[in-house]
Amino acid sequence: MSGLSRRADAMAESVTMAVTAKAAELRAAGKEVIGFGAGEPDFATPGHIVAAAEAACRDPKAHHYGPAAGMPALRSAITGTAPAMNAEAGQVVVTNGAKQAVYQTCSVLLDPGDEALIPAPYWVTYPEAVKLAGATPVAVPHGADLKVTPDSLESLRTDKTKMLIFVSPSNPTGVVYEAPEIAAIGRWAAEHGVWVLSDEIYEHLTYGGAEAVSMAAAAPDVMDYYVHVNGVSKTYAMTGWRVGWLIAPSAVAKAAASLQSHLSSNVSNVSQMAALAALEGGLEPAHVMREAFDRRRLRMVSLLRATPGIELVEPRGAFYAFPDVSELMEKKGIASSVDLATILLDEIEIAAVPGDAFGAPGFLRFSFALSDENLEEGLTRLQEWAG
Ligand SMILES: Cc1ncc(COP(=O)(O)O)c(C=O)c1O
Helix, strand or coil, X not given: CCCCCHXXXXXXXXXXXXXXXXXXXXXXXXXXXXXCCCCCCCCCCCHHHHHHHHHHHHCHHHHCCCCCCCCHHHHHHHHCCCHXXXXXXXXXXXXXXXXXXXXXHHHHHCCCCCEXXXXXXXXXXXXXXXXXXXXXXXXXXXXXXXXXCHHHHHCCCCCCEXXXXXXXXXXXXXXXXXXXXXXXXXXXXXXXXXXXXXECCCCCCECCCCCCCCHHHHCHHHHHHEEEEEEXXXXXXXXXXXXXXXXXXXXXXXXXXXXXXHHCCCCCHHHHHHHHHHHHHCCHHHHHHHHHHHHHHHHHHHHHHCCCCCECCCCCXXXXXXXXXXXXXHHHCCCCHHHHHHHHHHHHCEECEEHHHHCCCCEEEEECCCCHHHXXXXXXXXXXXXX
C-alpha cells in the first residue's frame, strides 16, 4: 500500500530512466559516453540577458512578490510574440517554463472523463499533464511522414474529446507541419469545438527553408478554443531560467492565473526581467545558434542515412532526429528500442533516447545539441556497429 493518491500513482515512470541511469554509471566509471539525449541548447544564455538579470538582482523591486500572472511589462511584450492572436496582456500568464503552461492549461480545461488527443510520437509531459487533470490521453498514430491529419484525428474523436495537443516543430521528431496542414487541423478543431493547446516552443529553430507557422495565423477560426504555449527556453538558451507562458481566451487565462496564484505564485522576478531583455533584444542570438544546429543537423542526417537498418524522416525543426531503427533491431535480434539504447550504451558508449518514451517503439531520438566532434564520433561508432 503506497499511500499515494490515484493521480500520483497513475504517473508513468520515465522509460528513459534506465538508460539515463546507465549513462551516469558509465560516466562515473570514467567512460567517455557521448550523449545524444540533450533536450536543451548547448550554448550559454546571451550576455545582455544575463546582464539584465544581474541588474534585477540589485533592484529591491525585484526582491518581493509580484503579480502571479507575471510582470505587466513582460506580459505586454509577450503579446507581441504571437501577433496573429491580437491578444491583450490580460490574456497572458507567465509560467515556470512552458511545462507549467501545459500543466495549467490541462488543469483548467479538462475534467475527469474528458479525452485529449495527442499525436504520437509525443513529448513525454503531455499525457502526464492530461492524466494529472483526471482526463484521458488518446495517442493518435502518425503516418510515414511522422505527422497526423484531420482524418487521423477524426477517427479517434468521440463525444468526450475536449482537446488536441499540437506541437510544430516537434519534439521528438523535428517535424515541421506546412501551413496548409496546420490550417486543416485548425479548421477540424474549430468545426468540432475541440480546444487546441498549440505548443510553439521551437518556433525559431527551423532549417532548410522550413517555416514554423502558428496555428493562430493558419487557422484564425480556432481562436475561441485556442491556447498558445511558448517560452524563452529553447530560443534564447534559457532552459534553466524557467520562463514560459500561455496566451488564451480571457476566462482561461484568468483561471490559469488563479491556479498559479495558489500553486507557485509569480515566476522569479529576476528570470522575468531576463526574459524581457531576451524578447526586447531580438532574435540575433537565436539565429547564430540556429546556424550551428543546422550544420550539425545536416551532418547527422547524412551519417544516420548512411547507417544500415536506419530510416530517417529529415528533421526540419527543433534539434532532434528521430530515426526508425526497427530494421536494425530485427537484424541484430533486439526486441525493443529500450534494449537497443541499453546495448548501444554498453557496447559503443553512446546515449540515445528510446522511442518508447514518446509512444513510438522502434525509434530512437538523437539530439543534435552537442558538439560537432562528439556528433561525428558517436554516429561513426554507430555506423560501424550497425554495419
Ligand atoms: C515540446 C516541448 N514543449 C515544452 C517544453 C518545456 O519547455 P520549458 O523548459 O519552457 O518548460 C519542452 C522541453 O523539452 C518541449 O520539448
